[in-house]
Amino acid sequence: MEYLIFSEETLRNFTESVFKKMGCSNEHVQLAANVLIKADLRGIDSHGVARLTGYVRLWEKKRINATPNIRIVYETATTATIDGDAGLGLVVAPFAMKVAIEKAEKYGSGWVAVKNSNHFGIAGYHALMAVEKDMIGYALTNASPLVAPTFSSERMLGTNPICYAFPAGKHAPVVVDMATSTAANGKLEIAQRQGKNVPEGWIQDKDGNAALHPADLKNGGSLLPLGSDREHGSHKGFGLSATVDILSAVLSGASYGPWAPPFVAFMDPLPNQPGEGLGHFLGAMRVDGFRPIEDFKANMDNWIERFKNAKPINENQKVIIPGEPELIAEKERKISGIPLIDAVVKDLNEVAEKLGLNKLG
């Protein structure tokens, strides 16, 4: 694979031009671009501008509404359900997290379920909004069905990520941001492009047999829940993914399980949808609702340092604190730029041409 390197600014300008062309408001243009660029900066390439053409195609099919009326449809002091009006998840989720944070400021915590939304980018972006306010952030979303429950060969769940973000003191926030499948779909896409096999335990074929080649996934196979098989706890991965699906979609009134609308525009959502669009679940808790923030931060720093210095198996590989690799990527890429593979650049430039925009170069 060939890589081309772009500055953050170049990619941001390009991304903004696309969202602007779709008819998004200036505020939404900036916000949506910000969420995508943040993914690229943090090294989560599968959720950055590589996704941009996917959003455009869903918009062309009128499955994404560029000018949504995002609104609260149900509410208590600390809970709410939001209708995303088929908007970009990239702008619906930050709206929802703002509501959660406002409730947490008043009452200690805030919890917002979202229906009728679309792919929301990296969960970490939304959870980190809470950390900026010295709160603990929580972000979940359901997603296109790709994962089979333990004992099944049917795609019933998305890679349904869970994200918790915790503020620290002198150290960076701890950010746990993880798909509940053994491997994220992005890793499969990379293996497919490279024509390589994947490790046993990542996927199964359409009949539920162990499989190694990414093509088996495309041909009706499925990703496996975290744990890979029953003996290694795949029922736990399934349980976590089910939890994400229920909180994001059953609780909000979005479509759940196999009905979750596919991200790819060439596949239509299943008939007889039980809800509206994709669902998310966002939460914020004030740390000082539990103990003084300075005490918490001092203990988080101690926690981070103790775990960083846990006895390593190999001297040259210390324990990685959750969120650390993303932080390192962000520092590097702010300076040296963001690499995109040539297939992504080609795809982006085709869309630019179609929309009458300047190409990436």
Place this chain on the structure above:
Amino acid sequence: MEYLIFSEETLRNFTESVFKKMGCSNEHVQLAANVLIKADLRGIDSHGVARLTGYVRLWEKKRINATPNIRIVYETATTATIDGDAGLGLVVAPFAMKVAIEKAEKYGSGWVAVKNSNHFGIAGYHALMAVEKDMIGYALTNASPLVAPTFSSERMLGTNPICYAFPAGKHAPVVVDMATSTAANGKLEIAQRQGKNVPEGWIQDKDGNAALHPADLKNGGSLLPLGSDREHGSHKGFGLSATVDILSAVLSGASYGPWAPPFVAFMDPLPNQPGEGLGHFLGAMRVDGFRPIEDFKANMDNWIERFKNAKPINENQKVIIPGEPELIAEKERKISGIPLIDAVVKDLNEVAEKLGLNKLG
């Protein structure tokens, strides 16, 4: 192994007699026995009366206070921190969940961190208290260090369970109740008693090498986080376990990471404790804070039925809904009794003799 079968009533009476002898109040005697017996009924044998002698030994060492003054030490409208006063987690956690439920009744949600507590039994007991009120229940606890982070050979975390419980309509609640390690410690204990090897990916030896024999765990080895190795997502299991540790202990002011006090009385807690005792985190959210309860329950029933009928790999093994095995066990054991292995019965009877109580028989 030999099993002896006891009725629920026999075990309950025996358990109550032990807690009474320890000096617990009548209310605490009943509650603590109820939490333990519930574990046995639900088939989670490692967390039932098999644990009883462990609590007695901690009480003898004055690490468990039989007459605690459990109290709220920090609070907002929807958050609180509780000091368990070194009481049995079996009574401290239900106290905390009651506070969470009361806050949820008023404000939509309630979240309670607990410090200075002890082992709280099965997480599912506490989360299900919320379900009885048509709320979503959430229960976490940190635990004795047995699990090594990815890349480390040091025991830094407990099997730190996560539990979410969701009410349904005509179907039983969905209860996700899982250790964040690949295998729960109870499964290792069973293998050890039977002199059997365990599957690769459950444990490593003291140097971090793959290991198969439970003795390697006893000899300074460690359990592996859900995912087993980095290639299969053990960093996700570590991230989940870290989340449980931070919410339960860093947020509450309990002892975290390798400092979490060991359950076994023959091991003293490490010096320089950064907090007090074990920590828990309990939460409750009103379903009708998000959508009408009847809508939610109807969709939960639909969710359960759709997943139950996902295409099976083998016709004779359908998908298992989280919480289903425990429910089946509970129905059976209510009628046919609770099996205890002879080693557990012997241990219980020795404690009975020492305390001057009637033996189990």
